[in-house]
Amino acid sequence: MLVNNEQKIEKSVIFQKMKFLSRLSALLFILVLLGINSFALPASAATSKNNSVLVSLVPPTSKPAILDPTFDPTKVDLGITPTGWSNSDDQTIDLNPPIPYQQILSETALSGFTGSQMSPKYPQDLEVLKKELKQRQVKISEPWVGTLFTEGKKEETLKEFKKQIAFMKEMKGKKIVVAELGYAVHQKKCVDPLVNRPHFTDEQWSDLITGLNQLGAIAQENRMQLVYHPHIGTGVEDLADIDRLMSGTNPETVKLLLDTGHLYYAGVDPLTVTKKYANRIKHVHLKNIRQSELDESKKTGRSFLDSIRAGIFTVPGDSAGAIDFQPILQELAKANYQGWLMVEAEQDPNKAEPLKYALMARKYLRNQIGF
Template identity: 50%
Template sequence: MSNHTMFPAGAVKFGITPTGWVNDDFPDIDIGIPFGQIVSEMALAGFEGCSRGHKYPTDPVILKRELDMRNLKMSEPWVSTYFTINEMYQSTLENFDREIEFIKQMQSGDLVLAELGGSSHQQPIALVPNAPKFNDDQWKRLADGLNTLGHKANCCGVKMCYHHHMGTGVMTMDEIGRLAELTDPDCVHLCLDTGHLHFAGGNNLEFINLYSDRIKHVHLKNIRQDVMNYSLDNNLSFKEAILRGVFTVPGDPAGCIDFKEILQALADKDFAGWLVVEAEQDPAKATPLLYAQMARKYLREVIGL
């Protein structure tokens, strides 16, 4: 273990998503691990928090009690927006309001969201060729909607962090740049997802240099480069890429992303917030607790925390 820490005491918190145990986009990627085991294994691996999954109790009181028993906090609920398609504005706002209320009841967490209008990632189709390309009107609708939501979040003391995502209209560095330019930096923060950015051809260090003031939440996702190349060359769907093992955790020797330099860059830019391990994997092939422990051990060695 390091004799020093990259980040000041209390600056970062370590979370993990349940996507190694069960998948929210594709619920059939599931070997039957129940909620109680999922969160117990997260705690056993040494994490402080977790994001929400579809197996979690829907009653926030029950969920908070279950997490409290394991000394876990909610790192984020995921929220999907649909500003770029027709007749979805009002329902997007109403869903957002429910998630703000959820965070209040959980007494922790950032709000991580992405625009899924027209997204290819949940469909059985070629992922990148079918990702939407927004026109000027759609960009304006998205930016105006996000600014409205971000202001609401600020008023409630919640950090709203936009997540660029494979298969969506905000996937590439250029698209992220346009989103950043059109939205209010004081209320529309960014979630860096290291795996999604690499998958989309982006550069994590460049992203950190460009947007360090806006990065308030980080998903630490690793990539198996050979599987990524195969997925892109053969126009696989997102689900097919996941099942082939495109994603893995920090600390896996099979991954290609250099997390030491990414974490150091974040520390140099005074990042503070949740560092959340995420890897959508098939639990039948990648034992979830093993990979959770692998990631936490690696982060402890690199960061010193």
């Protein structure tokens, strides 16, 4: 009898232990699931649309967007150009040893951006490039095409343009960024880009407009969109230049890239351009300016590249920046802008840590637009 009671007690103890372990296992399982979900699907996921486990370092926010109305998150993508890590115009603006392209792409994703402009640093082998982009869920937002119509180099321009069309087809992209670089001075050392910029003759303007209309038609035939980038140190820099280019080109095939930094550098109010051409702006570079450095560049005649080294550019969200982006973004949202919003700050990574500024810009945009 005593033996039977002892056996019953022992079985009861074993049963209780098993029950406890079962509950503990269930609890642990639930916690693991919650942990995975909170890691894989936060509002700040760099690729949350695809339920990726890649996450941004930018925390989610429960606050409503500052903009009202704001952008449609299903029709607007956020990217950042690689020029904060390494400069395309002067590749000596870099760290020593140079920043590897893997770091640029990884920090782009960590910052919560899904797009990057093509860079000379990125793999030229398309299969390698696709693999590196896919691992980080990052896309190529645009190439850069320098046209030379005003120098009479139409065939060379067409050849390069068609090459970039083919490239963007491989990248599944839709935008082709162009700028006329005939007689441009922005890459020249010790040359003031504002004073020494080219001024085109009527004949050169005619060649440029005819050429851009041809490129726009080619882009449209390939289901892509040409956007023109007014740029410091080139023949299309200020508001008068932009007006002449917009009035002369086909509005259906030649669109405008809004680069806030280059406009401000040239003495043009980016908000004025946004309001005037809101329905024609189809690509955006959000670039900020440090007023003190701009004033010094104008005073001393500093070159474009030396101005970059001095820190003339920064990102949206930097309190040292002079541009108020909120009304610009609001005008774009009111116009139902769709496409890329690309943060761009050409900076020296020795002075401005790239990831820090990428995160600064992403947090600012999240507060403004709500995603």
